Amino acid sequence: MRILVLGGTVFLSAEIARQAVAAGHHVTCLARGTSADPPDGVTWLRGDRSLGAAAFADVTGGWDEVVDVTRDPVQAGVALEVLGPAAAHWTFVSSCSVYADHSVPGADESAALLEPLPEGQAGTPDTYGESKSAIERMTRDAVGEKAHIVRSGLIGGPGDGTDRYGYWPARFAANSDPVLVPDVPDASTQIIDVGDLAAWILQSAEQGLTGTYNALGEVVRFEDYLQESQRAAGASADVTVRAPEEWLVQHGVGYWSGQDSLPLWLPAGHEGFQARSNRAATARGMTLRPWQETLAATLEDEKQRGLDRDRKAGLRSETEQGLVALRRREQR
Template identity: 70%
Template sequence: MRILVLGGTAFLSAEIARQAVASGHQVTCFARGTSTEPPDGVTWVRGDRTVGAAAYEGLGRNWDAVVEVARDPMRAREALEQLAPGAAHWTFVSSCSVYADHSVPGADETAALLEPLPEGQAGTPETYGESKVAIEQLTVSAAGDKAHIVRAGLIGGPGDETDRYGYWPGRCAAGGDTVLVPDIPDDATQIIDVRDLAAWILRGAETRLTGTFNAVGDVVRFEDYFAECTRAAGNLDLDVARATGAWLAEQGVECWAGPDSLPLWLPPDHDGFQARTNLSARDHGMHLRPWQETLAAALEDERRRGLDRERKAGLSREAERRLVALWRDQER
């Protein structure tokens, strides 16, 4: 197959390109490559999508499959206008952030969506979900019965630079001072391994799979996940302080991601955010490795990149020590 990946230099898109090459496909990556390069074995066409439709001149119009990971509806529209007519299959990697309600565990693909980002409005991190909704609608309109919409959940595994899933195994491996943990033993975590997601997307292109699917992992209790972090890190005797969510919020600790956060801890009314059903995707060929393997790979990646590096998500050690002291003091 002749496969075009719009991207191919970062995390998921790079893994898709890597697996496609390994499967014997002819892979072209269309990317700027400002920070990283595509995997070995691909044809790399340098291009800047911000210049508009002209960016696609000379790229070719006939592809067996196109994979799109865009966040900007304007960029997505231009690509669809230029490439969708000649593409036999079109995959758009969307997100479960498109859903309007995150409170219901087990919700499927028929759940209500956010309103799409209005045409002409620039997307921002705060309108990520609305932007993805808009691109979904553009994709269905332009690609029709050739469209495969992949609503990905939190993606983990080697190469993840968001630092969310890897924070906890990395912190357990670092050891040392007391680890501050949100007291959420029964809360759901739901991670899909980047390698499994890429494999399913590639298989979908090969089989011309169409439709809209939640591409999410199986649900794992936070306490089971954290226990596996300590076991994999070889730190079963780690000293842990378990603080309530209300107290953490009072101290300014953020949920989910970003600086001064505790990853995988969710805000109120998000019981379904990491607990959506994946039955439809499984019924259509999505295979998931044991989540413990994903965690082990994430830990290996954390060690390779440095356990004490500055992170995009999680608490700094200084902030953690301060918060642990405050929590212990109020417990007395």
């Protein structure tokens, strides 16, 4: 197959390109290359999609598969206009953030979506879900039955730049100091390994699968994930200090991501955010490795990148130490 990956230098898009080359496909990546180079074995076309149609000046011929992971509706629209007519199959990697309601565990692809951004409006971090919703609509309008729309949840594994899934195993591995934990043992986590997601996207392209699917891992209790993180890190004893959700909010701890947050912890009303149905995708060939393997590989990646590095998600050491001391004083 002749495969064009719009991107191909970072995390998921790079893994798709890497697996496609290994499978013997002819792979081209259109990317600026400011973050990293594409994997070995691909044809690299340097292009900046912020330039509009000019970015595709060197992209010629038809494609058996085009993969786009963008969050920018303007860039997506240009790519669809320029490349859509000559593409036999088009994969857009969307997100489960497109859903309007995150409170219902087990919801499937029929759940209501956020209102798409108006045509021509560029996306922002605050309109991520609306942006992806807009691109889904644009993709269907432009390429119709050739579209494979993949609604991913949180992606884990080596190379994750969000620092979310790796926070907990890395934190237990960093030192034996007390670890502040939200007291939500029965909350859900739901991660898909980047390798599994890339493999299914490539398999779907090879088979010509179209339609819209939630591409998600299995649901795992937060407590089970936490205990496995401790085990993988070699923690000899439970060093956790549990805190109620209200207490954490009161003391300025953030949900999910960002500085001084506790990753994978979500506010009320998000009980289904990490507990959506993946049955449609698994029925169509998506296979998942044991989540413990993803966690172990993520921890090894965290060690290579540095357990004490500045992170995009998680508590800073000084913040955690202060909150642990306060929590323990209150419990005396």
